Amino acid sequence: xxxxxxxxxxxxxxxxxxxxGAALFGLLxxxxxxxxxxxxxxxxxxxxxxxxxxTEKTRKFSDTEIKKFIKDYNFASVSALNHGKFAEVxxxxxxxxxxxxxxxxxxxxxxxxxxxxxxxxxxTVIENIEEVSxxxxxxxxxxxxxxxxxxxxxxxxxxxxxxxxxxxxxxxxKINKHIFGLKPY
Numbered sequence: 001x002x003x004x005x006x007x008x009x010x011x012x013x014x015x016x017x018x019x020x021g022a023a024l025f026g027l028l029x030x031x032x033x034x035x036x037x038x039x040x041x042x043x044x045x046x047x048x049x050x051x052x053x054x055t056e057k058t059r060k061f062s063d064t065e066i067k068k069f070i071k072d073y074n075f076a077s078v079s080a081l082n083h084g085k086f087a088e089v090x091x092x093x094x095x096x097x098x099x100x101x102x103x104x105x106x107x108x109x110x111x112x113x114x115x116x117x118x119x120x121x122x123x124t125v126i127e128n129i130e131e132v133s134x135x136x137x138x139x140x141x142x143x144x145x146x147x148x149x150x151x152x153x154x155x156x157x158x159x160x161x162x163x164x165x166x167x168x169x170x171x172x173x174k175i176n177k178h179i180f181g182l183k184p185y
Contacts, residue, residue, distance in 0.1 A: 057171075058134045058135045058167050058171065059167060059171035060131075060134070061137070061167070061173060063126075063129050065173075066126075066129050066137060066139060066165065066173070067126045067129075069092075069165070069173045070124065070126060070139055070141060070163065071124050072092070073089070073092040073175060074121050074124050074143065075121065076088050076089045076091075076092055077089045077092070077103065078119045078120065078121050078145070080103075080107055081106065081107055081110055081117075081118075081119055082118045082119065084107060084108075084110065084111030084116070085107070086103070086104050086107045086108070089103060089107075092173075092174065092175055093174060093175050094166050094168065094174035094175060094176040096176070097164075097166070097174070097175065097176030097177055098176070098177055099175045099176060099177055099178045102178070115149050115150055117147055117148060117149055117154075118147075118148045118151075119145045119146065119147055119148070120145065120146045120148070121143065121144075121145055122144040122145065122146055122156065123142075123143065123144040124141055124142075124143050125141060125142045125143075126139065126140075126141055127140040127141055127142055127160070127184060127185075128140040128185075134167075135166055135167040136164065136165065136166055136167070136176075137164075137165040137173075138162060138163070138164055138165075139162070139163045139165060140160065140161070140162050140163075140184065140185045141160070141161045141162075141163070142158070142159075142160050142161075142184070143158075143159060143160075143161055143180075144156055144157065144158045145157045159180045159181065159182065160180060160181055160182070160183060160184045160185055161178065161179070161180040161185075162178070162179050162180070162185040163175050163177070163178050164176045164177035164178070
């Protein structure tokens, strides 16, 4: 037998061993063989696998992190309103959410007012945090704000708030929706 034939058979044998080992590794790893992963292009399996990968990559936030986010947001929100600068709060908001436009409009309206108001957040109490899905949280709070006109304190607003937070593609919390009223949510 020539050395070329021996070399060709050795390469084929080595390739078979590597390919077989990879298939066996896949079976032992998660039950799916290498061949099934490579050749099985079932769209529903692919979609499920992609969704699973997205879910695995979405960061889970602790209650402590969510509480800090809400308190930081409230500080930034008051500062943005008092200074008439939406940019101070923009990074806390989901551009695809209703809160983004609402907050921008509120800041613009206040800064265009003849006697703009200023606020001071006196208290933010986190009442409840609920994880709705891997990328969505509902946070209920009780908040108190001192309201000033022309530098004089006029009133203290006391409301219950409910925020819908989403985790964006960069794994950062963003406020998507906000409602408030006189009764707890």
